[in-house]
Amino acid sequence: MLALLRIFLLTLLATVALPGRWAPAQAQPPGKTAATTEEKGLTIFPNPSTGIVHININGFEGRRLELRVLNVIGTVMYRESLTELRERYTRTLDLSKFANGLYYVKLEADNASEMRKLVIR
Numbered sequence: 001m002l003a004l005l006r007i008f009l010l011t012l013l014a015t016v017a018l019p020g021r022w023a024p025a026q027a028q029p030p031g032k033t034a035a036t037t038e039e040k041g042l043t044i045f046p047n048p049s050t051g052i053v054h055i056n057i058n059g060f061e062g063r064r065l066e067l068r069v070l071n072v073i074g075t076v077m078y079r080e081s082l083t084e085l086r087e088r089y090t091r092t093l094d095l096s097k098f099a100n101g102l103y104y105v106k107l108e109a110d111n112a113s114e115m116r117k118l119v120i121r
């Protein structure tokens with residue numbers, strides 16, 4: 001029994017990469033470096049926030065997007081349609097009227113969706 005546990009733990013350690021230690025290097029597309037490769041993404045800051053929130057949207061240029069803020073039970077608290085975005089887009093929202101708590105910021109495009117947690121204090 002102890003031998004099986006030892007084998008299991010060794011197998012687990014061999015398959016789990018610890019950050020900064022045994023993680024394999026990730027391959028980059030030809031002609032790109034880690035510093036220049038930017039994927040599609042949604043960044044929210046500051047988080048936690050007192051209500052003024054900056055939202056960065058990368059990699060959705062030329063697409064129609066729907067930006068939503070939802071509460072923890074899924075009720076849409078804020079909605080905005082975004083069109084004709086450039087490569088990088090920043091939007092500032094004033095959510096200071098929202099009650100303190102956990103919210104979700106959701107960005108939806110034709111075939112992509114991103115969601116991030118947001119805490120308002």
